[in-house]
Amino acid sequence: MFDGNVLKEYLIKRGVSKVGYTEINVSEFPDFNYGISLVMKLPKDCIQALIDEDYQYYWTRFHGIIAELREISMDVERLIKSNSYDAFALTLDRNEIDMDKLLSRLPYKTLATSSGLGWIGRSALFVTEEYGSAVALSSVLTDMPLEVSSPITDSLCDECEECQKACPVGAINPTKWNSRLTREDIIDIKTCSEYVIDQYKKGLGCSKCLSNCKLTQDYFNSI
Numbered sequence: 181m182f183d184g185n186v187l188k189e190y191l192i193k194r195g196v197s198k199v200g201y202t203e204i205n206v207s208e209f210p211d212f213n214y215g216i217s218l219v220m221k222l223p224k225d226c227i228q229a230l231i232d233e234d235y236q237y238y239w240t241r242f243h244g245i246i247a248e249l250r251e252i253s254m255d256v257e258r259l260i261k262s263n264s265y266d267a268f269a270l271t272l273d274r275n276e277i278d279m280d281k282l283l284s285r286l287p288y289k290t291l292a293t294s295s296g297l298g299w300i301g302r303s304a305l306f307v308t309e310e311y312g313s314a315v316a317l318s319s320v321l322t323d324m325p326l327e328v329s330s331p332i333t334d335s336l337c338d339e340c341e342e343c344q345k346a347c348p349v350g351a352i353n354p355t356k357w358n359s360r361l362t363r364e365d366i367i368d369i370k371t372c373s374e375y376v377i378d379q380y381k382k383g384l385g386c387s388k389c390l391s392n393c394k395l396t397q398d399y400f401n402s403i
């Protein structure tokens with residue numbers, strides 16, 4: 181019988197690092213009441229490129245991983261539909277970003293924390309215990325009944341402040357995330373995005389909060 185366990189096994193075999201399920205109730209997607217969250221760890225060379233500030237290499241590798249996640253998400257959509265349920269792969273091109281708010285229709289991070297796969301770090305990045313913030317995310321929505329996980333609603337960042345110290349423009353607030361806060365409570369997203377765009381125009385970037393995350397470093401040093 182095709183169910184959430186079979187789907188999880190399939191996804192792990194396809195190379196997805198973590199999979200979680202959550203219930204959703206989103207007006208934009210009224211036909212779907214479950215979200216499937218997919219987390220893919222970044223390989224060592226990808227993190228090394230960030231440490232070396234070799235953004236050309238990093239973006240080429242990262243876009244390759246996003247393309248792989250897109251293909252897997254579309255395959256999941258087809259697989260669920262072939263088992264008589266409805267599904268919608270929430271790939272990047274189907275999850276448009278509101279450029280004023282710099283927010284997507286249904287943030288992957290929201291689905292991933294609700295699925296219990298990790299939390300929002302002090303950096304406002306999604307953080308996992310195993311890979312820190314060195315991950316890429318995707319999601320699939322469905323009406324197939326799934327056994328959901330307990331959500332994570334509070335930061336597990338302890339007293340660490342490494343990402344805050346690493347930010348070159350002081351955009352990260354000391355406040356630790358919980359699901360009752362807004363993004364603005366933990367990060368000055370305007371200051372961050374202006375700096376990142378400015379760096380991007382010079383062929384550079386900024387992911388210092390990602391590469392300096394204590395848990396990213398632990399993962400990097402373990403592989």
Ligand code: SF4
Pocket residue numbers: 303346347348349350351352371372373375376386387388389390
């Ligand atoms: S991306 Fe760079 S500027 Fe933005 S919060 Fe992270 S370290 Fe700061």
Ligand code: SF4
Pocket residue numbers: 301302303307312336337339340341342343344392393394395396
């Ligand atoms: S560097 Fe520390 S505070 Fe920042 S996200 Fe990582 S674990 Fe959390």
